[in-house]
Amino acid sequence: MTGLPIAVVGASAAGLAAAEALRRFGWRGPLTLIGDEPHLPYDRPPLSKQLLQGAWAPEKLLLRTADQLAPLDLDLRLGTRATGLDVAGRTLTLDGDVGVSPLAQGRERGTLRCAGVIIATGVAARTLPGADRIAGVHTLRTLDDALALRGRLANGGTPGSEGVAAGGGGRRLVIVGNGVLGCEAAAVARELGHEVTLVGIEATPMAAAVGTEVGELLAEEHRARGVRLLTGAVDGFETAPADPAGGGDRRVTAVRLAHGGTPAGEGRASGGVAAGGGGAEGRLLPADLVLLAIGSRPGVDWLDDPALDTGDGLRCDAYCAAAPGVYAAGDVARWDHPVHGRPLRFEHRMNATEQGMAAARNLLAELAAEASGPAGATAAAGAEAAAPAPERRPFAPVPYFWSDQYAVKLQAYGLTAGADRVETTVLDRAARRALALYGRDRSAVGVLAAGLPPRQVRALRAVVAAPLPWEEARERIAAALAAG
């Protein structure tokens, strides 16, 4: 019997990790990796940091070079989009461009019957209606997004202008959304010398992720660096005709706020950027450039099989299985975390890799069981040739995320979002050194460190590996800090 392939849909961190793990765990059958972008798998966290800043060239973001991918013997289909999945038949529908990159073995449209499928389609940037037809309004999710925005920041923000080195500065950038991405981009743009206004619905930057106290510490750092912080909802954009020579879309001139927009954190120093607009300050924010950093949508639109639950990502069980032979990993997967006892979905870089590996292991275990079971008809040659079958294991990571803004590095383990109790200890306000403990249902479930030495940060991980009584967590944190 000819072996059917395992297909991994999504060629970013989670998909690549899954593909590599499939080989490492013994899959010798055909292996198809499908990515809708034309690029080899690349890393996303540097997009809003080193790449946007101009410190790194795009090549530095590649997770693997072509040479490093070669031993995987991938059927690599870049520039190819999965447009459907028949779960019962484990059959994908693909829609691909042909020959979009040197490594793409571009296939025409068609279907691909699979032994198993791992879905790692990630998330897409949310946007606002009509925003994609306004020049100067950007999102920041893909390499192409980041390069476009970087180009505008480097050349002074004017479409088509050239020859000004990185750090040209002086343009008015309004960032809509004060979550992690918006804050990171604000730091970079400010360091490049641009006038940066950060507008969010939340009064405190990153509050949804880290709580208000840590968020306020970050707000102080942004203000000290000259970022203007506003609270408000965006109503739309003011535009002007495209440059006569450009002949393209209208270009943005201002961001319109729905309810005025108030300076975040009343009574604090507002930093070095002059506010425009006089009495109507905030209502209309003049802008040469706009970054929409208003969250993301899980990449599930293409999954229309009723066997799948695609509300807020692809719903999976504790093994990352969405259906028999169909697994998910990374930003798109919402699975039952066995330790936390509720479905969770993370858009964290670390989770992408770890979940990709877990999904690969569990899929192989399932295929091996199918091959040896009474219904072994669907057995794939690759599974038969595999090493001793791994057993399926619940995926139970200690979540981890980090964020870099200016010289501030935040690192968090466990669950910091959705906490019903946060206790923040500011160790050194000027140096932005802090430690925060996050609780839910009377247990400590997350911990965050800012500005702590690596040894102490690592020691915090064990404290929130599983929910812990609050007082016990505090004692263990104190011990971890004392030992460091």
Next chain:
Amino acid sequence: MKITLDADRCCAAGQCVLIAPEVFDQRDEDGVVVLLDAEPPAGQHDAVREAAAVCPAAVIEVRA
């Protein structure tokens, strides 16, 4: 086994130190990875491969 690092890309997550503390460490000042043993003994190989696979910045390269 021979390990090479692209430490310039390190994001200081520290996962490698948690997984293989005899092979990796972190600089105190910024958490960037430090290689303690570029050719570790066989007993460390599995841990090193796991560290390389998990590293969220793909910093660690392992050659057989």
